[in-house]
Amino acid sequence: MGNPPPQSGGGATGEPFARGCVPTREGLEEERQASRPAVGDWLNDVAAVVERCRQGDALAWEALVREFQGRVFVVALHYLRDSEEARDLAQEVFIKVYRSLDSFTGDGFLAWLLRLARNSSIDRLRRRKARPPASDVPADESISLPDSAPTPEEAWWSDSRKQLVHRAMNRMSEQSREIIQLKEIQGLKLDEIATMLGVPIGTVKSRSSRARVELARRVVDLDPSYGTP
Amino acid sequence: MTQFTKCQTIQQRLQELLDGSLPTDERRSVQAHVDACASCRELAALMRMDLPADETSPDLTAAVLERTSGSPCIRAREILCDYVDEILGAVDGELLTLHLERCGECAATATALTALAQDLPSMAALTPDAGFLGEVLAATSSRRRPWADLGTRWARVWAELLARPRFAWEAGYIGAMSLWLFFSTVGAPLLASRPPLPSRDATVQLVESVQGRVSELGQQAWSSTGGQGLDAWQAFSSEMTERYRSTSTAREDFRLHSAELKDAALQLEFEQGGEALLEMKEDARTVLHGLASSAAQTDPTDD
Secondary structure: OEOOOOOOOOOOOOOOOOOOOOOOHHHHHHHHHHHOEOOOOHHHOHHHHHHHHHOOOHHHHHHHHHHHHHHHHHHHHHHHOEHHHHHHHHHHHHHHHHHOHHHOOOOOHHHHHHHHHHHHHHHHHHHHHHOOOOOOOOOOOOOEOOOOOOOHHHHHHOOHHHHHHHHHHHOOOHHHHHHHHHHHHOOOOHHHHHHHHOOOHHHHHHHHHHHHHHHHHHHHHHOOOOOOO | OOHHHHHHHHHHHHHHHHHOOOOHHHHHHHHHHHHHOHHHHHHHHHHHOOOOHHHOOHHHHHHHHHHOOOOHHHHHHHHHHHHHOOOOOHHHHHHHHHHHHHOHHHHHHHHHHHHHHHHOHHHOOOOOOOHHHHHHHHHOOOOOOOOOOHHHHHHHHHHHHHOOOOHHHHHHHHHHHHHHHHHHOOOHHHHHOOOOOOOHHHHHHHHHHHHHHHHHHHHHHHHHHHHHHHHHHHHHHHHHHHHHHHOHHHHHHHHHHHHHHHHHHHOOOHHHHHHHHHHHHHHHHHHHHHHHOOOOOOOHHHO
């Protein structure tokens, strides 16, 4: 779905912060968008696609699910930390979306979808805490992956840089991890996150900055060579 | 004007003196003071020296910062994200660049931030297994029969209900309310068909009769078991007491003979001691026989 991430490194000379070699804002934004899963040209008008889905267009619905299934799965995995449960929850989320398409109005379909995924994940976590599992769940830093032949998940996690970032994120607080997931990974806007979390926009901005710096420092602690060419 | 104040005034003019921009009259008076004042002369000499900017000691800088504004890294970390995002003001950007050139830790953090800006967006999506899409479409198909997955839906609803923390309380409350509603409306005739409860006096009479019967049965049980046992025990105790009394003479003889045995042993009179021992044996035999047999039996020594 997404393009392979470009090589890291900031300035033209390779030294990140040499004077006169700072990357441009436009170039930086282009690189970030290229890193995220690409949105089909026609899906740029998500409102139109949703309207088609409301009218019962099965092809539009299939395209919508195919486009956003990865994101919903990642958000569910972030909260539930179990791929089987995250898969199950992701399915439930799409079924809820299908049944409540009429309640979606205006822009921000991705934010609406991810808010639904987040709230569903939190509800499931609360139910899980109220009724703990019969057997102990082993507590380790890694997310449980199914024991099968190499799957897309395992291929995804085989990337050592992603593993490093994931390990560093696991050492952060839940609040910081959440803000990183919503803003830096999923690319939601500040006002969308503020609405989702029920906090002021300024709070989201300050939390985001602190969380980014904390994540960067934790990554450097794990691997001092991270980011260097 | 004191010397200190004069020096202060002169030092404010020193740069102009060195630049040659002072008026002639003022230049003469300032130069004369500098020639006469050792501290101002030393200061002027230092100002004339062309020290490279980088010759300052980093330890000195750190020591000064520690005693004044504190570590600049805290401020640097506050604006580092805006710097990486290219939205920092020009002056702050320049200052931060200077700091990053000298602070390895902050530079590494900035490098990591730039790399994270690339890596994090690529972690936004992870496609589940190939069957996921098909299952979602099957579950959301509009042509599906509404009752097709009724069992699955009911199982899911039931599982969600059971997972509620206060399910037991809620179920008990609903059950109790249901029973009350039933028996107060539709089920009222069932309650009406029950036999009437007895009056209070009848209840008291019933309790008293039961109590009397229990007491009677208890006395019967006692008389047939415990009473007989008590009588037997009393008879046995009396018999044993009588037997013990009948052996008093033999016990007294036993005590006398034991004293004779003791005296004979002390005096080494072995023949007398032996006779006393034989007498003691007979006395003990008499006591034991008396305890073992009833008082009506004759003394064994009589035969």
